[in-house]
Amino acid sequence: MDEQWVKERLEWWIETARAARIRGFYNGANTTYGFTRESDQHYGELRDASPQVHAIIKRVLGRTDVPSLMKRSDKAYWLEEGIEFAEHALAVVKTRAETRAKLGTTAPSMKADALHPTIWKAASGRWESGHYSDAVQRAATALSGHVKDLTGRYELGDGELVAQAFSLSPAQEGKPRLRWPGKDEDLTVKSMRVGMLNMAQGAFAAIRNTATHSTEDLPKQEALEQLATLSILARWIDKCELVTA
Known part of the structure; x- marks a missing residue:
């Protein structure tokens, strides 16, 4: 696994998905919602990259139940759950080298x-x-x-x-x-x-x-x-x- 490339892709997804979330006023307060729309400038690149980033997260976490990174609801695409999974995967990749160093390799050894x-x-x-x-x-x-x-x-x-x-x-x-x-x-x-x-x-x-x-x-x-x-x-x-x- 190219860990540097994986980190860069996850970091890009997190940053771009956060930037794509809709902002507006709710009860007089400036609020950031957990979804985006097709009209957002980032929608196209998020849509195109989502299968790749989804595969990365599944591989890093060793899970098959990772939900869609852009879950559609009516005319909106929810991003929050996908961002959380990407953040989890990024944390795992960043600490993997340290974990290996502290726990030791899982390669077989010979006495x-x-x-x-x-x-x-x-x-x-x-x-x-x-x-x-x-x-x-x-x-x-x-x-x-x-x-x-x-x-x-x-x-x-x-x-x-x-x-x-x-x-x-x-x-x-x-x-x-x-x-x-x-x-x-x-x-x-x-x-x-x-x-x-x-x-x-x-x-x-x-x-x-x-x-x-x-x-x-x-x-x-x-x-x-x-x-x-x-x-x-x-x-x-x-x-x-x-x-x-």
Whole structure:
């Protein structure tokens, strides 16, 4: 939502609708009435803008029962109720930024200690001391060790390890596979197996290797996202079956 534009439209409507109200004498007093007529100079622009402003108010207030901003009665168009709704909507827009700042965002948040236990256990010590790249590197190393424990392939480096562990070719003597369970001809199963192979290779090349060799520490948010990627991979591995020759 373009809040600046919304404020300008609401402010325009309130000012113009107030100016359009009929004025006259009643019981000897100068009175401003709550309606306008087609003869008023502002009638045309209010009429043309009313559908747009009505939609703005509905959106800002989250209501579907906003009445017509120009309610016709005989030859008059009543404006007061519409002005009140516009003023309410304007107040909401003006205080929205402050409300967000005080109450916090409603966007979902992720708890680091809810990541896969293998990942967070390895990362937590360095994370809590503010060494985010080191935390990611340790988590990736722990995940590599987990794959080695499952497959017994301690002699392989990380890249070759995951390439063989998640290989789509049949298992060979001394070269077991970690396979997503299911029938080989199932399209979803095929997609998961291909995806795990690609993701594992990408994670160790782009996440572990970068964290290991870079001299710059990762920003906290980026490091958390990388830990989440490793966590997803770890959870998928938990569901895999070990296939031997």
